[in-house]
Amino acid sequence: MDSFDICIAGAGVAGLALAHRLAERMPTASIVILEQESSFGQHTSSRLSEVIHAGIYYPEGSLKARLCVAGKQALYRFCETYQVPYRNIGKLIISQHKADPGLEQLKAKGHRNGVEDLQLWDQERLLQAEPNLQAAAALYSPSTGILDSHHFMATLLRLAETAGVTYAARTEVTTIHPIDSGFDVETKIFNAGKSDSYILNAKCFINCAGLQAQSLAMRVEGVDEASIPSQHLCKGDYFDYGGRNPFQHLIYPLPEPGLAGLGIHSTQDLAGRLRFGPDTEYVGEIDYRINPAKQAGFAEAIQRYFPSLDPTRLSPAYAGIRPKLSGPGEPPADFCIHGPGSSGLPGLLQLFGIESPGLTASLAIGDYVTDLVSEVTI
Ligand SMILES: Cc1cc2nc3c(=O)[nH]c(=O)nc-3n(C[C@H](O)[C@H](O)[C@H](O)COP(=O)(O)OP(=O)(O)OC[C@H]3O[C@@H](n4cnc5c(N)ncnc54)[C@H](O)[C@@H]3O)c2cc1C
Incomplete structure (x- = not known):
């Protein structure tokens, strides 16, 4: 043996x-x-989304907050040392309200976790950076990035x-x-x-x-x-976008309270191809098939911040399953x-x-x- x-x-x-x-x-x-x-x-x-997260969303002192912030720094160093492709493209968490307390709260939360580079952007600053985006304000996270996982x-x-x-x-x-x-x-x-x-x-x-x-x-x-x-499986589907990618940054809506994910966001791969997702759906078994009928719901969620989206160019991409320890409606x-x-x-x-x-x-x-x-x- x-x-x-x-x-x-x-x-x-x-x-x-x-x-x-x-x-x-x-x-x-x-x-x-x-x-x-x-x-x-x-x-x-x-x-998954292949995003290097900054460490904003998690409760202060939690393993998620501590290991995300430490892991992000280690991951950027690792990518540099071993030539793993990555891009530190930054992320915008957006709101449709000019002075949204949710953005301020998220900034303070991030700061408590050691994410000290977050910036609140008004609409003018936002539109300079992302003219195709419909939003009134944003929280900009410069340390967010993407990598080839x-x-x-x-x-x-x-x-x-x-x-x-x-x-x-x-x-x-x-x-x-x-x-x-x-x-x-x-x-x-x-x-x-x-x-x-x-x-x-x-x-x-x-x-x-x-x-x-x-x-x-x-x-x-x-x-x-x-x-x-106990384990709760929470599926997230992604849709590829065949149209032009108008965004420089990752675009995330402000997370809704009680939502099991971060909201249907726009992410992109290292070649700049746009992808939307993941949504959240608690499921009973591991099944990675995507329901194409979700396309209309995706289009509606995305058009709130990207009104010129052409829904016909959305196509099912892939799905992942979150190994959650909390069930529907329970705190994360x-x-x-x-x-x-x-x-x-x-x-x-x-x-x-x-x-x-x-x-x-x-x-x-x-x-x-x-x-x-x-x-x-x-
Ligand atoms: C939709 C979605 C999006 C995500 N996006 C991001 C993101 O952008 N950024 C981020 O930081 N995180 C993201 N995550 C989280 C990230 O993907 C996971 O935290 C991470 O991949 C978990 O890795 P793991 O090794 O624990 O699990 P896994 O990748 O599932 O690996 C477990 C491995 O164990 C093997 N295995 C199981 N049972 C046995 C056995 N009995 N014997 C031998 N082998 C076994 C499996 O085959 C598997 O290869 C996302 C997750 C999901 C679901």
């Missing part, structure tokens, strides 16, 4: 950033990262493997049995339509399974089910990271509810979890 110091389940952006940070900071530890799909980042980490993940994996991390795709963790010296990790390896069972041993097991984190937690023998936070929940001992098993760490801003925060999540791993005897 192969033995490792640390086994990570899940090669989304959280597992990959963690593998990279662990390999950098604990160079003598043997580390394996297991991924059930044929390649890394096939789920939430490739079904696939390139980022591929770089994380390359660095981790170069530092000695073992990566196994097509390997699903099925059951985790606690033993005296850690865990026996049972897996299924898929190859050419067949599957083989394989067991490895690890002193520390880290659940980074994203949408499957709760179901994997239930497969760790001895974990009290009551300690596993924070990231939930169970450290060693929190489930009664030293050596077990679990990440739940890594929704937005998980991409931005990923390197800081990697550092945070590495600090927790250093408490485990390996």
Whole structure:
């Protein structure tokens, strides 16, 4: 049986950033990262807006606020160091009211989180920057950007493997049995339509399974089910826009209270192609198909700030699913990271509810979890 110091389940952006940070900071530890799909980042980490968030929206002191702000800085440095394509294009959070207290409140919230560069823009300033935008005022966030998330993940994996991390795709963790010296990790390896069972041993097991984190937690023998936070799947659909992109910045409406997302915003990829979304819809299962009938609702929401939109040029693009810990109408929940001992098993760490801003925060999540791993005897 192969033995490792640390086994990570899940090669989304959280597992990959963690593998990279662990390999950098604990160079003598043997580390394996297991991924059930044929390649890394096939789920939430490739079904997103690719935005580097500033850290404005989250409650002061929350993990989301702290790890987003620290993660943003680390991510910009990482992109520079390793030539990951990115653009610091900035974002406008807009209101249709001239003196909207919502914008002021958001600015103050951002400031409390350490986002100190936010600027309130009046309509004149706004129209100079974005003449095609219909809005009365905005909050400008210069530190918001976009990146090539696939390139980022591929770089994380390359660095981790170069530092000695073992990566196994097509390997699903099925059951985790606690033993005296850690865990026996049972897996299924898929190859050419067949599957083989394989067991490895690890002193520390880290659940980074994203949408499957709760179901994997239930497969760790001895974990009290009551300690596993409940999960609510919240789908977000995107529509591509085939017309000309008139915007220089990312454009976000002011979030409505109680909304599970940030509102149907305009984002763009590094080639400048415009895309709108994601909306919010609580769903019962993981199904990434998009309902084309949503087009009219998208057009109506977008035309509030982009009146010259041609609705016929909207076409379904892709969907992502948020692994939320809060249900409809409940206040937003924070990231939930169970450290060693929190489930009664030293050596077990679990990440739940890594929704937005998980991409931005990923390197800081990697550092945070590495600090927790250093408490485990390996
Ligand atoms: C619509 C949408 C838009 C978003 N936009 C942004 C954004 O613009 N900026 C931002 O910062 N964040 C954004 N996010 C959040 C971000 O996408 C997530 O926080 C991040 O991708 C979560 O990464 P993860 O590694 O936790 O999960 P995942 O990417 O889902 O990775 C989990 C991995 O675990 C694997 N796995 C599961 N079970 C097992 C098992 N038993 N054995 C082995 N492998 C397993 C899965 O196959 C998967 O590859 C967005 C999210 C959504 C849904």
